[in-house]
Amino acid sequence: MKTLAGMTVVGLLLLLLCVWERVDIVRVGYHIERLKQQKVQLQRERDELRVKVSSMTAPERIARAATEKLGMGPPEQGQVVLVKVAPDFAPGRGAELRLAKSDVGVRIP
Amino acid sequence: MKSADPYRWRRIVAGLALMLGFSGVLFRLFTLQVLQAAELTEKADRQHRMSVTVEGGRGGIYDRQGKVLAMNMEVPSVYGIPASLENPAGVARDLARVLHVRADDIERKLKREQKFVWIARKLDPEQGRSLERLSLEGIGTRMEGRRFYPKGPLLAHVLGFAGMDGQGLEGIERRYESYLRGETQKVVLQRDALGRTVFPKGLNEQGPAPGHSLTLTIDEVIQYIAEKELDEAVTNAKAKGGVVLVMEPRTGAILAMAINPKFDPNSMSALTPDRWRNRALTDAYEPGSTMKVITAAAALEEKVMGPGTLINGENGQFAAAGRNIHDHEKLGWMTFAQMVQKSSNIGAAKTGMALGEERLHRYLKAFGFGERTEIDLPGEAAGLVRDPKDWGRQSLASIAFGQEVGVTPLQLLNAVAAVANGGWLMKPYVVSEIRDGKGTVVAQTGPQIRRRAVSAETAQALTAILEGVVTHGTGGKASIAGFRVAGKTGTAQKIDPQTGRYSPTLFVASFVGYLPADDPRLAILVVVDEPRTEQWGGTIAAPVFRRVAEQALPRLGVSSKSPIKLALYDEYGEARRDRVDRTLVRLASVGDPS
Numbered sequence: 001m002k003t004l005a006g007m008t009v010v011g012l013l014l015l016l017l018c019v020w021e022r023v024d025i026v027r028v029g030y031h032i033e034r035l036k037q038q039k040v041q042l043q044r045e046r047d048e049l050r051v052k053v054s055s056m057t058a059p060e061r062i063a064r065a066a067t068e069k070l071g072m073g074p075p076e077q078g079q080v081v082l083v084k085v086a087p088d089f090a091p092g093r094g095a096e097l098r099l100a101k102s103d104v105g106v107r108i109p
Numbered sequence: 110m111k112s113a114d115p116y117r118w119r120r121i122v123a124g125l126a127l128m129l130g131f132s133g134v135l136f137r138l139f140t141l142q143v144l145q146a147a148e149l150t151e152k153a154d155r156q157h158r159m160s161v162t163v164e165g166g167r168g169g170i171y172d173r174q175g176k177v178l179a180m181n182m183e184v185p186s187v188y189g190i191p192a193s194l195e196n197p198a199g200v201a202r203d204l205a206r207v208l209h210v211r212a213d214d215i216e217r218k219l220k221r222e223q224k225f226v227w228i229a230r231k232l233d234p235e236q237g238r239s240l241e242r243l244s245l246e247g248i249g250t251r252m253e254g255r256r257f258y259p260k261g262p263l264l265a266h267v268l269g270f271a272g273m274d275g276q277g278l279e280g281i282e283r284r285y286e287s288y289l290r291g292e293t294q295k296v297v298l299q300r301d302a303l304g305r306t307v308f309p310k311g312l313n314e315q316g317p318a319p320g321h322s323l324t325l326t327i328d329e330v331i332q333y334i335a336e337k338e339l340d341e342a343v344t345n346a347k348a349k350g351g352v353v354l355v356m357e358p359r360t361g362a363i364l365a366m367a368i369n370p371k372f373d374p375n376s377m378s379a380l381t382p383d384r385w386r387n388r389a390l391t392d393a394y395e396p397g398s399t400m401k402v403i404t405a406a407a408a409l410e411e412k413v414m415g416p417g418t419l420i421n422g423e424n425g426q427f428a429a430a431g432r433n434i435h436d437h438e439k440l441g442w443m444t445f446a447q448m449v450q451k452s453s454n455i456g457a458a459k460t461g462m463a464l465g466e467e468r469l470h471r472y473l474k475a476f477g478f479g480e481r482t483e484i485d486l487p488g489e490a491a492g493l494v495r496d497p498k499d500w501g502r503q504s505l506a507s508i509a510f511g512q513e514v515g516v517t518p519l520q521l522l523n524a525v526a527a528v529a530n531g532g533w534l535m536k537p538y539v540v541s542e543i544r545d546g547k548g549t550v551v552a553q554t555g556p557q558i559r560r561r562a563v564s565a566e567t568a569q570a571l572t573a574i575l576e577g578v579v580t581h582g583t584g585g586k587a588s589i590a591g592f593r594v595a596g597k598t599g600t601a602q603k604i605d606p607q608t609g610r611y612s613p614t615l616f617v618a619s620f621v622g623y624l625p626a627d628d629p630r631l632a633i634l635v636v637v638d639e640p641r642t643e644q645w646g647g648t649i650a651a652p653v654f655r656r657v658a659e660q661a662l663p664r665l666g667v668s669s670k671s672p673i674k675l676a677l678y679d680e681y682g683e684a685r686r687d688r689v690d691r692t693l694v695r696l697a698s699v700g701d702p703s
Contacts, residue, residue: 033305040183044252047182048234054177054259059333074660 159298165291165546166254167275168320170268170282172329173364173541179258179268179282179374181275185237185250186230189219193247200245204228207239230273231255256282262371264332266387267325267486267539270374279385281323281540284487288321288543319546326362326541331355334660335367339635342653343369346618346640352389352518353657358526358623358632360556361535363484364661390484393492393515394636397601398452398646399621400511402525404460405449405574407472410567413463416446416574420456427455430502434458434510437600446574450582452598454510461509466497469508475562476524477534478516484537485554492516511601522634524562525621528575529595529629532568534559576626586651587620589659591669595629596622596654598646603639616644620651624658630667633657 055061066072141149170179187204194200201216208215208229218226231253232240240250256271269280277286294317335353343351355365372384386392408414422440426433436453448456461469473479479494493515495504500513507513519537527534536557543552563571575595578584583598599619605612618640623632635650635657643649662668 030305044183044234047180050177051180051182051257051259054180055261057176058260058263059330060261060263060337063333063337 157300159300161296161298162293163296163317164254164275164293165317165319167256167271167291168289168322168546170289170323170325172325172327172332174329175324176329177259178264178325178327178329179256181254182234182257183252184231184234184255185240186253187228187232187237187240187248187250189226189228190247190249191219191221191223191226194219195246200248203243203245204240204248207236207243208232256374258374260329261375262373263329263336264327264366265372265374266368266385266389267327267366268374269487270377270385280387280486281325284485285321285323285540285543288323291320292317321546321551322544323540324542324544325539326357326364327366327539328364328661328664330664331657331661332365332367334664335365335657336369336371338653338656339367339369340371342635342637342649346637346642346649348637348641348649349639350388351637352634353636353653354389354518354522354634355657355661356522356526356537356632358529358535358629361523361526361537362541362556363537363539364631365657366539387486387488389518390482390486390489391517393490393517394617394638395512395514395601395603396516396521396619397511397599397617398454398457399521399525399597399599399619400514400516401449401452401457401509402528402571402575402597402621403472403476403478404457404464404469404509405445406476406528406563406567406571407464407469408445408460409570410472410563411464411468413468414445414460416444416570418445419443420445420448420453420459422448422453423455425455427458429458429462429506432503432506434506446577449574449597450577452578452583457510458506461505464509466500466505469505470494470497472562473508473514475534475560476527477559477562478514478520478524482517482519482523482537484519485540489519490517492520511599518634518636521621522632525597525634526623526629526632527562528568528571529623529632530568531565532561532563534562572626575622579622583645583647584620584622584651586647587622587654587658589624589655589662592624592658592662593626594622594624594655594658595626596620596651598651600644600646615639618644618646618649620646620654622654624662625667625669630665631658631661 166183167181169177169181172178187208189200191197197219198212198216201212201219204215205212210229215228218228228248237250240248254275256275258265258268258270265280267280269282269284270278271282272278275290277283277289282289296316335355339351339353342348351369353365353367354363356363366387366389368388370384372380374385377385405414409416414420419442421442422436424441425436425439428434434454436451436455438451440447440451440453440455443451443453443456445456445460447453448460464472473494479492481489481491483489495513500508504513523534523537536559538554538557541554542550545551572595575597576593578597579588579594584594584596587594587596597620599617599621601617601619602611602613603615603617604610605615617636617638619634619636621632621634623629633654635653637649637653640649
């Protein structure tokens with residue numbers, strides 16, 4: 001009789017476990033769906049920001065802001081100086097470059 | 110003996126009733142689970158399963174530095190369910206405020222006897238948010254992919270555009286449609302009683318793969334420089350339009366392709382195909398004097414002429430095959446090099462005649478005229494180079510200085526770039542890399558040689574002559590301090606469509622060249638169509654060439670080889686000229702800063 005009762009209890013527990021598992025699957029399913037929705041939403045926001053960043057950094061917009069707001073202008077002849085480091089240049093020796101419109105210079109301590 | 114159990118019958122009846130009840134349940138279960146199983150499963154599936162078609166997003170387009178030129182974004186489209194609207198007029202008024210369209214137009218749509226109507230598609234995300242705040246009954250939104258070109262009109266003619274349903278219609282969008290388009294997949298979703306999606310079948314199910322992304326050879330900044338300078342030149346010259354092409358002569362990679370007039374691919378509704386045609390490759394024109402580069406290359410290669418060969422300029426007037434040829438200045442005896450530098454039509458005609466029809470035609474073909482360059486963009490024209498047997502009496506002389514041939518700007522630049530490239534004709538290209546949705550490179554394009562057009566010696570000799578065009582010829586305004594520039598001006602008369610003859614007022618002003626001449630990194634073509642202020646390629650197009658090159662060179666890290674004056678300072682600010690020799694850096698400059 002005791003064995004029968006024990007088996008019934010175990011059976012019932014197993015049944016409950018089964019039911020709990022099914023319920024939990026559905027619950028987690030809903031959770032996954034919510035997270036998926038959230039992911040899609042975040043991806044949309046990311047894309048929107050990327051488009052915004054991209055249009056804000058358009059060369060045309062930067063050039064307009066530079067000339068109209070900041071009073072900057074394209075460099076004139078002689079103002080653009082390209083500096084190439086010689087092959088035997090060793091960094092960290094304190095060599096310093098000073099380049100300006102009317103003052104192109106190299107300072108070596 | 111009477112039974113001691115007075116409830117026996119009751120028990121029997123109850124037992125029988127229970128058995129009957131259970132039998133009924135079992136029977137019902139059997140019918141449901143076994144007999145009607147297939148039918149009911151199908152019915153249930155119909156109710157809680159939903160099959161939808163999902164499409165992966167269209168791939169992005171990036172410049173050579175990875176800057177976004179075109180990308181997809183999910184945006185809301187708004188629809189209405191007319192049957193569930195109580196007050197269509199009121200709803201239409203609310204919608205009109207957000208959508209910036211007329212309320213009566215929306216109202217008309219909402220009063221249609223349809224189950225579902227689109228009110229507006231692919232709105233701005235901000236409009237979508239405003240609609241959500243309104244939360245109108247009977248109005249809903251659905252997300253759809255929309256193509257965005259964040260840089261507006263920049264590179265529009267090359268990028269092309271995608272249609273309302275996301276299909277590429279022009280430019281790269283069309284040419285690379287099969288790569289850019291995302292994968293389409295049917296997905297089955299499980300819905301609960303409220304219509305919410307429940308547990309997706311198979312957690313590992315991958316969504317549809319997004320389209321491939323493209324990396325271009327175009328440099329966004331050089332493209333901007335080219336467009337800005339072209340627009341300015343077209344405005345100043347009151348011209349009809351123009352083209353600026355920038356190319357790497359060694360590889361054939363296109364760095365910029367600017368076309369004027371421009372258009373914004375984000376708002377296409379009011380535009381005609383004429384506006385978005387990529388004239389750099391669809392429109393052939395008579396190039397005029399820039400063609401003398403090819404005539405000269407042929408003459409040098411065939412040793413018909415040398416740089417020092419003397420040609421009589423006939424004092425500006427010469428009759429050849431019944432046609433009077435004029436020069437813009439009266440020239441007497443001159444060398445072959447001077448003929449190119451002064452852009453003498455008479456000299457070029459004589460060179461053409463010395464070459465003969467067959468040889469001139471052969472070199473036109475060798476430089477790629479009359480055939481497509483096979484650039485990876487749609488709509489390319491082959492231009493017009495007739496077979497010598499169809500040439501008229503004057504054709505030989507005319508073709509030698511750029512008449513009676515039709516070339517596209519791209520063909521012309523590619524041909525001149527071949528001279529810059531030691532005689533090798535390359536295949537121009539704009540897409541350098543294709544990556545799949547995960548970022549893995551699936552295809553790469555590198556430089557492709559088409560053929561050798563002329564020998565390296567000829568290319569070198571011609572470069573020296575073309576340098577002279579800039580230093581003491583018609584192209585002086587293309588010169589850049591600190592750089593050796595080789596190029597050729599062109600001022601071509603256009604045919605007047607009314608008369609069918611060369612117009613005295615309609616011109617195409619152009620300049621084509623490359624630099625640094627001793628180690629070419631850039632080949633640039635400038636074409637200004639129908640300038641009104643003056644017509645000369647040397648004054649209209651050459652300065653554009655200079656300004657584009659001047660700004661593009663530092664961008665590519667190309668420095669002048671000519672020395673600049675340099676002062677060295679010690680830590681106390683004292684000039685130390687003795688240390689000049691020990692300088693660790695080599696300074697180079699565009700121009701002389703002193």
